[in-house]
Amino acid sequence: MFTSSFITTIGIDFKIKKLDVEGKLVKLQIWDTAGQERFRTITSAYYRGAQGIILVYDITDEASFNNVRNWMRNIEQHASDNVNKILVGNKLDLAEKRVVAESRGRALADEYGFRFFETSAKDNVCVEEAFLSVAKDVLHRMQGEQANAQLLQQQQMSAASQPVRLTAAAPASSSSRGSGCCR
Numbered sequence: 001m002f003t004s005s006f007i008t009t010i011g012i013d014f015k016i017k018k019l020d021v022e023g024k025l026v027k028l029q030i031w032d033t034a035g036q037e038r039f040r041t042i043t044s045a046y047y048r049g050a051q052g053i054i055l056v057y058d059i060t061d062e063a064s065f066n067n068v069r070n071w072m073r074n075i076e077q078h079a080s081d082n083v084n085k086i087l088v089g090n091k092l093d094l095a096e097k098r099v100v101a102e103s104r105g106r107a108l109a110d111e112y113g114f115r116f117f118e119t120s121a122k123d124n125v126c127v128e129e130a131f132l133s134v135a136k137d138v139l140h141r142m143q144g145e146q147a148n149a150q151l152l153q154q155q156q157m158s159a160a161s162q163p164v165r166l167t168a169a170a171p172a173s174s175s176s177r178g179s180g181c182c183r
């Protein structure tokens with residue numbers, strides 16, 4: 001929930017949100033990391049265990065948009081490779097102050113292969129959709145990983161139950177017989 005008295009995040013904020021994702025009840029643990037540079041060393045420690053990342057810039061703030069590339073470098077360094085990411089341009093309610101065109105946000109998201117949303121946390125526009133999207137991506141990835149692990153296990157089990165076939169080797173030649181340790 002947004003109230004305009006909400007202040008900038010100091011360090012880390014934590015919330016839990018339950019979502020229905022394709023009929024499955026998914027509990028999201030949301031770590032809201034501070035955007036300000038001075039908190040970066042604290043916040044990057046929280047990337048490692050993340051399964052999804054929502055990268056947010058402010059559509060009224062050019063610097064926040066340019067910073068997305070720095071955040072990406074930070075994520076590449078600290079988060080796991082397969083973490084699902086989306087790009088969000090926030091503060092859609094301040095459209096008259098917009099400096100980052102929607103097309104630029106979309107182009108950047110396309111470059112990274114991310115889904116893209118424009119939201120207003122204040123007016124609750126598209127926020128739910130953004131969270132749902134990343135939750136879906138994470139769920140699908142985990143289901144895929146689970147299916148792969150099962151397949152691998154089945155393959156290993158069926159390989160183990162195969163009879164072992166021993167092929168008679170040609171008798172060792174007399175010159176090699178007697179050499180080595182097994183006389």
Ligand SMILES: Nc1nc2c(ncn2[C@@H]2O[C@H](COP(=O)(O)OP(=O)(O)O)[C@@H](O)[C@H]2O)c(=O)[nH]1
Binds near residue numbers: 034036090122
């Ligand atoms: N008008 C408007 N202000 C917002 C919105 N989302 C966050 N803010 C304000 O933006 C300021 C910065 O907060 P936030 O975006 O969380 O950045 P951070 O916490 O510093 O990383 C705060 O004063 C918020 O109240 C929004 O959708 N619309």
Ligand SMILES: [Mg+2]
Binds near residue numbers: 007008009
């Ligand atoms: Mg914040």
